[in-house]
Amino acid sequence: MTDPWEAHAAWWQAEFTDGADPEYVEQILPLIAANLPSAGRLLDIGAGEGQVARVAAASGLDVVALDPAWRQVSVGQERGSAAWVQGSATSLPIADASVDAAVVCLVFEHVAALDDALAEVARVVRPGGTFLFLLNHPLLQTPGSGWIDDQMLEPPEQYWRIGEYLTEAMTDEEVEKEVFITFFHRPLHRYLNGAFAHGLRLVRMEEPAPPPGFLARAPEYFAAATVPRLLFLRFERV
Numbered sequence: 001m002t003d004p005w006e007a008h009a010a011w012w013q014a015e016f017t018d019g020a021d022p023e024y025v026e027q028i029l030p031l032i033a034a035n036l037p038s039a040g041r042l043l044d045i046g047a048g049e050g051q052v053a054r055v056a057a058a059s060g061l062d063v064v065a066l067d068p069a070w071r072q073v074s075v076g077q078e079r080g081s082a083a084w085v086q087g088s089a090t091s092l093p094i095a096d097a098s099v100d101a102a103v104v105c106l107v108f109e110h111v112a113a114l115d116d117a118l119a120e121v122a123r124v125v126r127p128g129g130t131f132l133f134l135l136n137h138p139l140l141q142t143p144g145s146g147w148i149d150d151q152m153l154e155p156p157e158q159y160w161r162i163g164e165y166l167t168e169a170m171t172d173e174e175v176e177k178e179v180f181i182t183f184f185h186r187p188l189h190r191y192l193n194g195a196f197a198h199g200l201r202l203v204r205m206e207e208p209a210p211p212p213g214f215l216a217r218a219p220e221y222f223a224a225a226t227v228p229r230l231l232f233l234r235f236e237r238v
């Protein structure tokens with residue numbers, strides 16, 4: 001089977017990079033920029049076409065970007081600002097304790113072997129180094145979650161349905177016509193305990209509200225404007 005990220009790299013790049021996506025422009029990239037170390041070497045794991053890597057490079061960091069999909073790596077090389085490696089988060093071709101920081105932005109929800117991937121982050125980040133970890137919020141973006149407007153009840157009720165939060169699940173989601181992407185849902189404690197087990201200490205957490213540019217494009221989400229879509233975690237390597 002073709003890797004969905006190889007097959008759909010062009011879709012991702014057109015819809016979510018290079019200024020196309022308000023969540024990246026207004027929220028994700030500024031949040032990462034505000035939490036980067038001031039100097040050193042940064043590894044961007046699952047870098048896509050490199051939009052996070054470019055922000056890090058622009059702030060003066062020495063950046064290595066890694067992705068398994070050649071169609072992401074080749075576009076990333078054209079767009080510039082980082083040294084590129086084709087590879088997987090579960091087996092990083094990077095020496096032990098050789099980077100000052102790692103960033104994983106919207107990647108591990110697509111990776112089956114979570115514990116291997118977290119172990120690899122912990123192996124390559126030097127003691128005292130930083131790990132920035134961004135996820136689709138695992139509590140509030142569970143499969144089956146969403147805004148419910150129940151007009152059958154008296155009085156009518158509107159609420160956010162959580163879905164099957166505690167059930168770990170792999171889903172092939174049709175995110176757009178004929179674009180299927182594999183997602184792994186896990187409860188939040190799986191991510192946190194996995195990170196703690198590998199010597200990563202949580203030092204900051206953010207659950208930002210969806211930014212205005214996203215709400216302007218997604219009126220169906222407007223009533224759920226206080227339900228975060230993103231989870232941001234900053235760890236320190238012990």
Ligand SMILES: C[S@@+](CC[C@H](N)C(=O)[O-])C[C@H]1O[C@@H](n2cnc3c(N)ncnc32)[C@H](O)[C@@H]1O
Nearest residue numbers: 005046047048068069072088089105106107110
């Ligand atoms: C949603 S995109 C995010 C790209 C980039 N981090 C960004 O925020 O712009 C997910 C990326 O994860 C990559 N990916 C999927 N499986 C991976 C793995 N096992 N190791 C590293 N990256 C992986 C995909 O190729 C894809 O580029």
